[in-house]
Amino acid sequence: MLRLASLVLFVAIWWVASLFAGAQMLPGPERVLAKIIDEARAGELFFQIGVTLLRVFFAFTLAMVVGTAIGLLMGRFRLVDRLGDPWLIVLLNLPALVIIVLAFIWGGLTEIAAVLAVAVNKLPNAVVTVREGARALDAGLDEMAQVFALPRWKALRHVVLPQLAPYIAAAARSGLSLVWKIVLIVELLGRPNGVGFEIGIAFQLFDVTLILAYALAFVVVILAIETLLVQPIERRASRWRTRTA
Amino acid sequence: MNDARPVGEPGPLDVRIARKAFTAASGERLDVLRDLAFTLRHSEVGALVGPSGCGKTTTLRIVAGLDSAFEGTIHRPPAGKLGMVFQDPRLLPWRTVEDNVRLVAPNIAETELTALFAVLELDAHRAHFPGELSLGLARRVALARAFAVEPDLLLLDEPFVSLDAALAVRMRQQLVSLVDKRAMTTLLVTHDLEEAVRLADRVFLLSARPAKIVADIPLATPRRLRTEVDVAAMLADLSRRVNGGPAA
Numbered sequence: 001m002l003r004l005a006s007l008v009l010f011v012a013i014w015w016v017a018s019l020f021a022g023a024q025m026l027p028g029p030e031r032v033l034a035k036i037i038d039e040a041r042a043g044e045l046f047f048q049i050g051v052t053l054l055r056v057f058f059a060f061t062l063a064m065v066v067g068t069a070i071g072l073l074m075g076r077f078r079l080v081d082r083l084g085d086p087w088l089i090v091l092l093n094l095p096a097l098v099i100i101v102l103a104f105i106w107g108g109l110t111e112i113a114a115v116l117a118v119a120v121n122k123l124p125n126a127v128v129t130v131r132e133g134a135r136a137l138d139a140g141l142d143e144m145a146q147v148f149a150l151p152r153w154k155a156l157r158h159v160v161l162p163q164l165a166p167y168i169a170a171a172a173r174s175g176l177s178l179v180w181k182i183v184l185i186v187e188l189l190g191r192p193n194g195v196g197f198e199i200g201i202a203f204q205l206f207d208v209t210l211i212l213a214y215a216l217a218f219v220v221v222i223l224a225i226e227t228l229l230v231q232p233i234e235r236r237a238s239r240w241r242t243r244t245a
Numbered sequence: 246m247n248d249a250r251p252v253g254e255p256g257p258l259d260v261r262i263a264r265k266a267f268t269a270a271s272g273e274r275l276d277v278l279r280d281l282a283f284t285l286r287h288s289e290v291g292a293l294v295g296p297s298g299c300g301k302t303t304t305l306r307i308v309a310g311l312d313s314a315f316e317g318t319i320h321r322p323p324a325g326k327l328g329m330v331f332q333d334p335r336l337l338p339w340r341t342v343e344d345n346v347r348l349v350a351p352n353i354a355e356t357e358l359t360a361l362f363a364v365l366e367l368d369a370h371r372a373h374f375p376g377e378l379s380l381g382l383a384r385r386v387a388l389a390r391a392f393a394v395e396p397d398l399l400l401l402d403e404p405f406v407s408l409d410a411a412l413a414v415r416m417r418q419q420l421v422s423l424v425d426k427r428a429m430t431t432l433l434v435t436h437d438l439e440e441a442v443r444l445a446d447r448v449f450l451l452s453a454r455p456a457k458i459v460a461d462i463p464l465a466t467p468r469r470l471r472t473e474v475d476v477a478a479m480l481a482d483l484s485r486r487v488n489g490g491p492a493a
Binding site: 140165240 | 310311326327329349390400
C-alpha cells in the first residue's frame with residue numbers, strides 16, 4: 001500500500017515537472033504511456049526488449065557460472081588467490097567502456113563480442129563476492145564430508161554450494177543491475193537492435209518521449225523479473241532458516 | 246612417514262603415533278602426542294580417557310584420516326567404512342534430519358532407517374531442520390548418521406558432553422544397543438570414567454601432554470552382562486589408577 005502511494009507520488013511529481021519543463025524536454029506520463037502503447041502495437045517494443053533480455057540472460061549466466069567457479073577456487077586455494085588477485089583488481093577498475101570497445105575491435109561487431117563484453121564487466125563482481133563466501137566455508141562440514149567419504153560432486157553440491165548460496169544470491173542481485181546497465185551501452189555502441197540501440201536513435205532525433213517510453217517499459221520488465229523470479233528463488237533457498245520475525 | 250591410509254590386510258585398528266606436534270602462534274613447537282600406541286581388536290569398543298586438552302581429539306582426528314601431519318602409522322580395518330560423531334553435531338542446516346542421514350547413506354533401506362530413528366527416538370523429527378532441534382536431538386541425529394553408513398570403524402568424540410545427566414544416560418543406552426547390533430570396531434573419546442566403563446571393552450588411560458597411553462585396561466565382564474556392582478567396582482578401580490597417577 002505504501003509502495004503504491006510512493007509510486008503515485010512519483011507520477012504526480014513527474015506530471016507537475018513536465019508542465020514546467022515543456023513537452024520537448026520532459027513529456028508528461030500520459031504522452032509516454034501513449035508512446036509505449038504505439039510501440040507495443042507495432043511489435044517494435046517487444047522485439048527490442050526481447051533481444052536485450054536474451055543478451056542479458058546469456059551474459060549474466062556466463063558471468064555467474066565462471067565467476068562462481070573462479071571465486072570458489074580463489075577462496076579455497078591461496079596460490080590461485082595470489083595469482084588471480086592482480087587480474088581481479090585490474091578488471092574491477094577497468095572502465096566498462098574500455099572493455100566494450102576492445103571487445104568490438106577484437107571480436108568485430110558481433111553478438112558474441114557483445115555478450116562477452118557484458119560478461120567480462122560483471123565477472124569480477126561475482127568473483128569477489130563468491131570468494132568472500134568461499135573463505136567463510138565451514139571447515140567442520142568439510143571434514144564431515146571427508147570422513148563420510150562423500151563423492152566430490154556430491155560434497156560440492158550439497159555441502160559447499162548451499163553455504164555459498166547467500167553470496168551467490170548477493171552477486172546475482174548486484175550483478176543483474178550491473179548487467180542491465182552495461183547491456184544498453186553495448187547495444188548503443190555496436191548492435192543494430194535492442195533497447196540500447198533504440199535509445200541511441202532517439203538520442204539522435206532528440207525524441208525524449210521515445211527514450212522514456214523504452215526506459216519505462218524496461219523498468220517494468222526488470223521489476224517483474226525481480227518479483228516473479230529472483231525473490232521466489234531466494235525465498236525457496238532460505239526456507240530452512242528458522243524464522244525470527 | 247604419514248601413512249594414514251588403510252592397509253589391505255585384515256585385522257585390528259592399529260595406531261602407532263611416534264610424534265605429533267603443533268606450532269603455537271608464538272612459533273614454538275609443542276608436542277601433543279609422543280609414542281602413543283594402542284591396538285583395538287575387531288568389533289571391540291575402546292575408550293580413550295584422559296584429562297581435558299591432553300590430545301584425545303587430536304588422536305581421533307589422526308585415526309579418522311583428517312590430520313596427516315604426524316610421525317607414525319595408522320592401520321585401519323580393511324575396506325573400512327568410517328562413521329564418526331564429532332563433538333559438535335556438524336549437520337547440514339539446509340537439509341532435514343532425514344536428508345542429512347540419507348546424504349551419507351543413500352542406499353539405506355527404509356526399514357533400516359525407520360528402525361534407526363526408532364531406537365534414537367527421532368521418528369517425530371524426520372522432517373525437521375537442524376536449526377529446529379535442541380543440542381541433544383542434534384547429537385542423536387549425528388549418531389544416526391554415523392550408524393546409517395554401517396561403519397566398520399566408528400569414532401565417537403565425546404558424543405554426550407554438555408548434555409544433562411539423565412539424557413546422557415538414555416543416549417548411552419541407545420548407543421550400547423546400536424553398537425551391540427552389529428560388529429564394528431569402535432573408538433570412543435571421553436573424559437568421563439563412568440561413560441568409559443559403561444560403553445567400552447577396553448580403556449586406554451592417557452597421560453597429560455605430551456600424551457601417551459599409561460594404562461591399557463581390558464574390562465573383563467562383557468558389556469551386556471555387567472551389573473551395577475561390576476560397573477561400580479570397575480569405576481572404583483579406574484578412579485584409583487587415574488588419581489594414583491601411575492608413573493609414566
